[in-house]
Amino acid sequence: MSNLKPFIRVAVTGAAGQICYSLLANICKGEMFGADQPVVLHLLDITPALGALRGVTLELEDCSFPLLVDFVVTDKPAEAFADVDVAILVGAMPRREGMVRADLLKANAGIFKAQGAALAAHAKPSVRVLVVGNPANTNALIALTTGSSLPKSAFTALTFLDHNRLKAQVACKLGVAVADVRNTFIWGNHSKTQYPDVSHGTVTNADGSLSRVMDLAESAWARDELVTTVQTRGAAVIKARKLSSAMSAAKAITDHMRTWWFGTEPDDIVSMAIYSDGTHYGVAEGIIFSFPVTIDAATGDINVVDGLDIDAFSQSMLDKTQAELIDEREAALAFLAESNL
Numbered sequence: 001m002s003n004l005k006p007f008i009r010v011a012v013t014g015a016a017g018q019i020c021y022s023l024l025a026n027i028c029k030g031e032m033f034g035a036d037q038p039v040v041l042h043l044l045d046i047t048p049a050l051g052a053l054r055g056v057t058l059e060l061e062d063c064s065f066p067l068l069v070d071f072v073v074t075d076k077p078a079e080a081f082a083d084v085d086v087a088i089l090v091g092a093m094p095r096r097e098g099m100v101r102a103d104l105l106k107a108n109a110g111i112f113k114a115q116g117a118a119l120a121a122h123a124k125p126s127v128r129v130l131v132v133g134n135p136a137n138t139n140a141l142i143a144l145t146t147g148s149s150l151p152k153s154a155f156t157a158l159t160f161l162d163h164n165r166l167k168a169q170v171a172c173k174l175g176v177a178v179a180d181v182r183n184t185f186i187w188g189n190h191s192k193t194q195y196p197d198v199s200h201g202t203v204t205n206a207d208g209s210l211s212r213v214m215d216l217a218e219s220a221w222a223r224d225e226l227v228t229t230v231q232t233r234g235a236a237v238i239k240a241r242k243l244s245s246a247m248s249a250a251k252a253i254t255d256h257m258r259t260w261w262f263g264t265e266p267d268d269i270v271s272m273a274i275y276s277d278g279t280h281y282g283v284a285e286g287i288i289f290s291f292p293v294t295i296d297a298a299t300g301d302i303n304v305v306d307g308l309d310i311d312a313f314s315q316s317m318l319d320k321t322q323a324e325l326i327d328e329r330e331a332a333l334a335f336l337a338e339s340n341l
């Protein structure tokens with residue numbers, strides 16, 4: 001008798017693109033929902049990409065994944081989101097060298113408005129949505145504003161890649177294992193105004209005791225070089241690869257969804273961009289803002305870790321990234337209104 005659970009339906013958009021080329025295998029190997037969780041994949045891309053997507057599905061078949069029950073391939077959001085438990089919205093135009101984020105806002109706002117509406121109309125009411133396509137925070141806001149029948153808590157945006165980048169930089173600088181770095185997190189926008197914060201960071205020593213990152217590293221490094229390196233890491237990848245990050249993005253999407261599905265480990269805090277209801281750290285209501293969070297394994301509730309000390313430097317960084325998110329929101333809404341989308 002099989003020990004497998006009943007299958008779940010997982011929609012992935014931009015399925016013919018480079019992130020999904022890694023991501024789909026992660027899902028089918030059980031790295032996101034567990035080794036006993038079969039999946040039906042709903043793969044959405046635009047009509048001109050369906051040929052390439054067919055190639056991806058030929059490879060999915062050839063992988064012979066035991067957890068892959070079936071897949072649906074479509075260019076129609078209504079079909080892609082029908083009855084899905086999870087939706088991972090990757091499909092969007094990525095930034096290439098020479099493009100600025102404002103170019104992306106316009107290119108992608110209409111996509112996320114339409115997909116938000118399709119999710120509200122067709123997905124399960126319990127659907128969990130992760131927005132990856134940039135500008136991820138503002139795209140998520142547009143999708144949730146449109147998908148008004150779904151709870152705001154159903155929508156998240158990806159800052160787990162920045163979270164992973166920050167941990168890796170700290171581990172490298174201090175010569176410790178990534179797994180021993182804790183309580184470092186990302187505030188705000190997935191952009192170069194994000195605040196990679198190590199002011200509460202700890203390193204677990206061999207004897208189980210904790211050292212503070214700020215006692216091990218110079219504060220000039222933590223507040224200057226480290227922050228800039230993490231803020232501009234995506235741009236560094238684009239400059240070097242002439243393409244935006246893909247393998248690391250797929251890994252981060254997998255980490256985000258697995259953590260949301262199974263809950264955070266005891267004592268662990270992760271970074272997720274969620275709807276700000278105006279009650280945490282003075283962040284304005286009505287933007288999608290990355291906070292330090294824990295996840296309740298039983299309910300899947302994402303809870304902001306409150307009560308952390310915010311010093312003057314951190315406050316100035318929070319203010320800056322919040323201001324950018326408010327500007328992005330206004331620009332996206334104005335664009336949607338002007339273009340009657």
Ligand SMILES: NC(=O)c1ccc[n+]([C@@H]2O[C@H](COP(=O)([O-])OP(=O)(O)OC[C@H]3O[C@@H](n4cnc5c(N)ncnc54)[C@H](O)[C@@H]3O)[C@@H](O)[C@H]2O)c1
Nearest residue numbers: 014016017018019045049091092094132133134158161249
């Ligand atoms: N939040 C993050 O941490 C993060 C990290 C890396 C990349 N990204 C973003 O993820 C997105 C995808 O990156 P990629 O490298 O896979 O890009 P890509 O160009 O390789 O793939 C994007 C895919 O999306 C498809 N697409 C475009 N419009 C669509 C629509 N309306 N519906 C469905 N599919 C659509 C394209 O046809 C393409 O197949 C980009 O916006 C990129 O900037 C975000």
Ligand SMILES: O=C(O)CC[C@H](O)C(=O)O
Nearest residue numbers: 095134233234235244245
């Ligand atoms: O467009 C960018 O600068 C970033 C692309 C991507 O979101 C990343 O973080 O790698």
